[in-house]
Amino acid sequence: MRALVFDGQEPSLDSNRKDPTLVPSEALIRPLRMGVCATDLEICRGYMGFTGVLGHEFVGVVEQVGKKADKDWIDKRVVGSINCVCGKCDMCRGGLPEHCRDRTVLGIAGRDGCFADAFTLPIRNLIEVPPGIDDDHAVFTEPLAAAYQIIRQLTIEGRPFITVLGDGRLGLLCAQVMSQLNATVRCVGKHPDKLALCEKWGVKHRLLDDVGRRADQDIVVDCTGSATGFDTAVRMVRPRGKIVLKTTVSPDSQNQPIDLSPLVVNEIQVIGSRCGPFSEALATLSEQKVDVLSLISRRVKLTDAVDALRTAAQPDVIKVLLEP
Amino acid sequence: MRALVFDGQEPSLDSNRKDPTLVPSEALIRPLRMGVCATDLEICRGYMGFTGVLGHEFVGVVEQVGKKADKDWIDKRVVGSINCVCGKCDMCRGGLPEHCRDRTVLGIAGRDGCFADAFTLPIRNLIEVPPGIDDDHAVFTEPLAAAYQIIRQLTIEGRPFITVLGDGRLGLLCAQVMSQLNATVRCVGKHPDKLALCEKWGVKHRLLDDVGRRADQDIVVDCTGSATGFDTAVRMVRPRGKIVLKTTVSPDSQNQPIDLSPLVVNEIQVIGSRCGPFSEALATLSEQKVDVLSLISRRVKLTDAVDALRTAAQPDVIKVLLEP
Numbered sequence: 001m002r003a004l005v006f007d008g009q010e011p012s013l014d015s016n017r018k019d020p021t022l023v024p025s026e027a028l029i030r031p032l033r034m035g036v037c038a039t040d041l042e043i044c045r046g047y048m049g050f051t052g053v054l055g056h057e058f059v060g061v062v063e064q065v066g067k068k069a070d071k072d073w074i075d076k077r078v079v080g081s082i083n084c085v086c087g088k089c090d091m092c093r094g095g096l097p098e099h100c101r102d103r104t105v106l107g108i109a110g111r112d113g114c115f116a117d118a119f120t121l122p123i124r125n126l127i128e129v130p131p132g133i134d135d136d137h138a139v140f141t142e143p144l145a146a147a148y149q150i151i152r153q154l155t156i157e158g159r160p161f162i163t164v165l166g167d168g169r170l171g172l173l174c175a176q177v178m179s180q181l182n183a184t185v186r187c188v189g190k191h192p193d194k195l196a197l198c199e200k201w202g203v204k205h206r207l208l209d210d211v212g213r214r215a216d217q218d219i220v221v222d223c224t225g226s227a228t229g230f231d232t233a234v235r236m237v238r239p240r241g242k243i244v245l246k247t248t249v250s251p252d253s254q255n256q257p258i259d260l261s262p263l264v265v266n267e268i269q270v271i272g273s274r275c276g277p278f279s280e281a282l283a284t285l286s287e288q289k290v291d292v293l294s295l296i297s298r299r300v301k302l303t304d305a306v307d308a309l310r311t312a313a314q315p316d317v318i319k320v321l322l323e324p
Numbered sequence: 325m326r327a328l329v330f331d332g333q334e335p336s337l338d339s340n341r342k343d344p345t346l347v348p349s350e351a352l353i354r355p356l357r358m359g360v361c362a363t364d365l366e367i368c369r370g371y372m373g374f375t376g377v378l379g380h381e382f383v384g385v386v387e388q389v390g391k392k393a394d395k396d397w398i399d400k401r402v403v404g405s406i407n408c409v410c411g412k413c414d415m416c417r418g419g420l421p422e423h424c425r426d427r428t429v430l431g432i433a434g435r436d437g438c439f440a441d442a443f444t445l446p447i448r449n450l451i452e453v454p455p456g457i458d459d460d461h462a463v464f465t466e467p468l469a470a471a472y473q474i475i476r477q478l479t480i481e482g483r484p485f486i487t488v489l490g491d492g493r494l495g496l497l498c499a500q501v502m503s504q505l506n507a508t509v510r511c512v513g514k515h516p517d518k519l520a521l522c523e524k525w526g527v528k529h530r531l532l533d534d535v536g537r538r539a540d541q542d543i544v545v546d547c548t549g550s551a552t553g554f555d556t557a558v559r560m561v562r563p564r565g566k567i568v569l570k571t572t573v574s575p576d577s578q579n580q581p582i583d584l585s586p587l588v589v590n591e592i593q594v595i596g597s598r599c600g601p602f603s604e605a606l607a608t609l610s611e612q613k614v615d616v617l618s619l620i621s622r623r624v625k626l627t628d629a630v631d632a633l634r635t636a637a638q639p640d641v642i643k644v645l646l647e648p
Contacts, residue, residue, distance in 0.1 A: 047585070090540075091563060099563035099590065153591075216414075230584060239415060239423030248585040258582040260554060261371070261572040263596035266423065267477075270594040272587035 003053045003116035004305035011044050011054060011306055019118060024066035026120045027073055029080075031060040033139035034114050034302075034322040036312040038169065038225040040107070042248060044309065048109055054309075055115030055322075056082045056107040059129060059138035063118065070123050079141040079278060080125040082106040098275050115305055115322060127278050130286055137285045139321060140292040141278055143170055144285065147177040149276030150221060150244050156181050160218035163187075165233055167194040167205075169295065169319050170246060171223035176290045178221065179203045188236075193316060197294050208232070215239065215266070222247050230258060239266040244273050295319040327377045327440035328629035335368050335378060335630055343442060348390035350444045351397055353404075355384040357463035358438055358626075358646040360636040362493065362549040364431070366572060368633065372433055378633075379439030379646075380406045380431040383453060383462035387442065394447050403465040403602060404449040406430040422599050439629055439646060451602050454610055461609045463645060464616040465602055467494055468609065471501040473600030474545060474568050480505050484542035487511075489557055491518040491529075493619065493643050494570060495547035500614045502545065503527045517640060521618050532556070539563065539590070546571050554582060563590040568597050619643040 003017035022028050035057030043050050058080075062073045085092055085100035092100050106121065107113020129138045147170065160183050164175040167189025175187035175198060186204035188211055189195050198205035213235035220233040221244040233243045263270065284290050297317040300308035302324055312320040327341035346352050359381030367374050382404075386397045409416055409424035416424050430445065431437020453462045471494065484507050488499040491513025499511035499522060510528035512535050513519050522529035537559035544557040545568040557567045587594065608614050621641040624632035626648055636644040 096564060240420060245584060245588050248588045258584065260569060260582065263594060264569050264572045264598055265596070267596045267598055269596070270587060272589070272591045272593070274588055274591055 001117035002302055003112070004055065004302070004309075006044055006051055006054050008051045011309055013303065013305055017053070017116065020112060020116075020120045022064055022066050022120055025124070026066050026122050027062045027070065027078075027126060028064040028118055028120055029058070029060040029078065029114070030063050030118050031058045031114050031116070031322075031324065032077070033135045034058045035139050035143065036308055036320040036322065037143060039248065041309065041313055042225075043108065047248065050108055052107070053112035053114075053116050053119065054107050055113035056105070057139060057142045058114040058119075059135050059141070060114070062126070065123065073123060073126065076126075077129045077135075077138070078126040079129055079138055079282070080106075080121045080127065081275070081278060082108065082125075082142065083275060084111060084122050084125060115302065117302070117324065127282065130282065133282065133285045136296065136321070137292055138282075140173070140295075140319075141281045141285065142275075144173055144177070144281035144290060144292070145276035145278045146170065146246065146274065147173045147276065148280045148284075149273050150174060150246070151177065151181065152276065153244065153271050153273055154219065154242070156183055159183055161216065162219045162221065163217045163236055164221045164223060165189075165229055165236070166223035166225065166247075167191050167198075168223065168225060170225070172197060172295055172318065173290065173292070174221055174223050174246070175203050175205075176201060177284075180289065183219075191315060194318060197291075200294070201291060211236075217241060219244065225249065228256075231256075234259075234262050234268065237266075237268055240268070241266075242269045242271060244271050246273050296321055299323055325441035326626055327436070328379065328626070328633075330368055330375055330378050332375045335633055337627065337629055341377070341440065344436060344440075344444045346388055346390050346444055349448070350390050350446050351386045351394065351402075351450060352388040352442055352444055353382070353384040353402065353438070354387050354442050355382045355438050355440070355646075355648065356401070357459045358382045359463050359467065360632055360644040360646065361467065363572065365633065365637055366549075367432065371572065374432055376431070377436035377438075377440050377443065378431050379437035380429070381463060381466045382438040383459050383465070384438070386450070389447065397447060397450065400450075401453045401459075401462070402450040403453055403462055403606070404430075404445045404451065405599070405602060406432065406449075406466065407599060408435060408446050408449060439626065441626070441648065451606065454606065457606065457609045460620065460645070461616055462606075464497070464619075464643075465605045465609065466599075468497055468501070468605035468614060468616070469600035469602045470494065470570065470598065471498045471600065472604045472608075473597050474498060474570070475501065475505065476600065477568065477595050477597055478543065478566065480507055483507055485540065486543045486545065487541045487560055488545045488547060489513075489553055489560070490547035490549065490571075491515050491522075492547065492549060494549070496521060496619055496642065497614065497616070498545055498547050498570070499527050499529075500525060501608075504613065507543075515639060518642060521615075524618070525615060535560075541565060543568065549573065552580075555580075558583075558586050558592065561590075561592055564592070565590075566593045566595060568595050570597050620645055623647055
């Protein structure tokens, strides 16, 4: 089969990749759409030390299952949680399976990803996609869930001022999700073309250069994907305010040291935030409360997946979808 | 008068420092005891860009007041909040005066400190010290309040595992304060002599080299005062756990870049924590629930204050007190 493989040096298309091995508890999935995420790009810069097939955003069809009891899943259109967990460690038993000590993560840690003709996931990770949600919408389930995770981690009281920092893939999803809250939300970014989408959605937006660093925001959500994003967030948030950190950057990307002392002086809280609830994301997609189609900048065939990564790294591009 | 002055290069004793000017809302205070804090040492490395008289931990006697209405304060023995606030900005009006936008801070920002024969503070910052608390205890009010601030910022449920990281001045206070909670508390440090105090107090303690980085602590309080403390805290705290950050170090002290990505991956919360409630600290000192006398390593005369700073920087020293 074909697969986009990162070997630790460069991503490349392997046209003769061995088919994945199906174990009893898992399903073999044929992806219909795949999404390129900033994490894929960071991995190609060495983040997580991952090698193997890239990719973790998908909607696909179950082709085979590992055991007969799961045969009803065959031909079902699915999305799926990317964390594959042991069910036995202290985190799993403590109700935090997404933090399983022995987990593998699709295309991120210890498990081949979905940028391929086929891949595997545990049956228990799968969620059937309702017929009302087409493939172009369903492929946004994973990043949209990550946006909803922020809401799970925050208490919103008294109409706070929230800045979503970053107008990229994740920032524009977060801006839409946060604007459903009882809050004054603005998206701050560097790209007028991308911020124009906020205009369309009725979400406040400002160019970073036009915004003061006034330390007056109650909450700043860092979706910049950049090493300088944290510093900007620290300057924007008010004393005793909160920074939600969605950005993962390798420390090697830092061009200046991170200064933590303002966190102490201004008693700022930083809340790390990763994967989120698929059910809420699917419900939102079903109700069309979030516009994801406008985020699709390019569609690229799997055969040209290396190009897709290159395209996704360009500043004027939002979401790149891969198709079989 | 005499004063320990930092000129941006070196601390030195100025024996002919001009007496402070007393304004109507303030009091002139003669210190009886002064405490040397890690922040004083960091300031001498350039932290906060402060120049002027150093020092912010004290117990003293009110010598003069700026207006007649305050004359009852004269001869009172006092401690005092180090944040001098405007009362008008959004932070002051919003109930967070310690985060006043226009504040000066005793010996730290825009206001001469207490390592002198006399200094000034606003009357409204002062708290009278009850007669049951002697000078050697009272001088610990400010750092002890900073330890109590942690408890104000945390919710303690279900007997969490807490590591206080650092066996220095602040760490040993925090370890004592935290051990009053319904929690399993241990102090982790590098100095057997200092950790021996925990033994005396019945507080669990371990040498850093003997402790695994198992990511199993619910809460880690970073009192290391070192640039590597944060990294150690990140490795010790469990996924979805909390790091309370008390340490302020200048980014110039970092010998390796800080990696924030584990905060995202493990969804860790970081809570910056600074000054705390003097009332709770005084109550604790009054009830002798915390042993501060064992922390006093040296007593140095103000005339030898430069030596006092040097002594306080030595690894085997805990608290250095200055006396007039």
